[in-house]
Amino acid sequence: MTLANGRHYLAIPGPSVIPDPVLQAMHRPAPNIYTGELVDLTRSLVPDLNKIAGTAHNMAFYISNGHGLWEASLTNMISRGDKVLVCATGNFGHGWADVAARLGAKVEVIEFGKQAPIDPARLEAALRADTAHEIKAVLVTHVDTATSVRNDIALARQAIDAAGHPAIYAVDAIASLGCERFEMDAWGVDVMIAASQKGLMTPPGLGFVWFSDKALEAGRNVDLRTPYWAWETRANPVHLYEYFDGTPPTHHLYGLRQAVDMILEEGLDNVYARHEILARAYWAAVDQWGAPLHFNIADPAARSHAVTTLGLAAPAATQLRTWLTEHLGITLGISLGFGDIGSAESDGYFRIGHMGHINAHMVLGIIGAIETAFVALDIPHQSGGSVAAAKLLASRV
Numbered sequence: 001m002t003l004a005n006g007r008h009y010l011a012i013p014g015p016s017v018i019p020d021p022v023l024q025a026m027h028r029p030a031p032n033i034y035t036g037e038l039v040d041l042t043r044s045l046v047p048d049l050n051k052i053a054g055t056a057h058n059m060a061f062y063i064s065n066g067h068g069l070w071e072a073s074l075t076n077m078i079s080r081g082d083k084v085l086v087c088a089t090g091n092f093g094h095g096w097a098d099v100a101a102r103l104g105a106k107v108e109v110i111e112f113g114k115q116a117p118i119d120p121a122r123l124e125a126a127l128r129a130d131t132a133h134e135i136k137a138v139l140v141t142h143v144d145t146a147t148s149v150r151n152d153i154a155l156a157r158q159a160i161d162a163a164g165h166p167a168i169y170a171v172d173a174i175a176s177l178g179c180e181r182f183e184m185d186a187w188g189v190d191v192m193i194a195a196s197q198k199g200l201m202t203p204p205g206l207g208f209v210w211f212s213d214k215a216l217e218a219g220r221n222v223d224l225r226t227p228y229w230a231w232e233t234r235a236n237p238v239h240l241y242e243y244f245d246g247t248p249p250t251h252h253l254y255g256l257r258q259a260v261d262m263i264l265e266e267g268l269d270n271v272y273a274r275h276e277i278l279a280r281a282y283w284a285a286v287d288q289w290g291a292p293l294h295f296n297i298a299d300p301a302a303r304s305h306a307v308t309t310l311g312l313a314a315p316a317a318t319q320l321r322t323w324l325t326e327h328l329g330i331t332l333g334i335s336l337g338f339g340d341i342g343s344a345e346s347d348g349y350f351r352i353g354h355m356g357h358i359n360a361h362m363v364l365g366i367i368g369a370i371e372t373a374f375v376a377l378d379i380p381h382q383s384g385g386s387v388a389a390a391k392l393l394a395s396r397v
Ligand SMILES: *Cc1c(COP(=O)(O)O)cnc(C)c1O
Pocket: 014, 065, 066, 067, 068, 092, 141, 143, 144, 145, 172, 173, 174, 175, 195, 204
């Protein structure tokens, strides 16, 4: 028997749930791309996105997913043969490193493993060792969506400053922007990337690269720069097509405008608090259920509020995911970076996306559904996960 009919809930770390008003804003005929509403709407997005990013720096739009933003940022920062230092705390850090290597950079990776955030002392030591200042950019992931670790971006900046190193500091905030506080300027970030399909609640396909004047100057003559990816025209357009170096992503822009309106109406502080409380409701349930289910990131202070990676003795994690989709109409995220997809190791992890357009009853629904799967699949656990989450929520509303 399946009880999956009804509205399916895709609770994965991107694409996230798209609000109905965003879908409705996109449902329209092709708009005029030369003058009028779309031109004004696109311009109006820049200051509002800057607010969410915590910056007064420059912003370039791209028609792109996150992988494209890795390339967009790198091609504006480095030349072939330049060195980049990557702080890897999971699959996504390695992904950015891999793009840099394939672009011809010399890549040095500091591996912090899959269970811990960046240790700033190791970053500082690596930069101090680079006495010739060969490292042109330091790449850090704010939230690594594979491990669900959250790195302290201001602390990594302090490590760079303590080493007295001039490298450009670039941060991937694709998973976290719009879910967790990000203060690009206050935290001393030179380059930041984010995409539409996670905290910004809009379908995949729109990307953003913010860059400081220092990054702009440092990147003026890099030889990886090609006309399409070059960021300064996109950040200083005269005509609408220059934002995108071609036809604008018309419908995405209407959707994003609506999504950003919703975020700013709720208020950034409230958005961040909602994500924190809902994440803690999941964590309260997981704490109550106990082994064999366990957090990938043991320290709550280093856990993301947008995604939670959980371990569950293989192959139970995959069995649970499959059962939830088939019987209850819920899809949770697959394991990423823990062995090849389909391997025994990878069947021991799953992820819950709790980013963007989510509220308490959605979280309680997933928690109840996981409890149902535990019973149906005979997975050992202590009962009371839902009650633990309910108590947490009741104490915070
Ligand atoms: C989702 C994500 C990416 C990749 O985005 P795609 O749109 O899948 O290319 C990169 N970095 C982080 C931190 C992400 O969460």
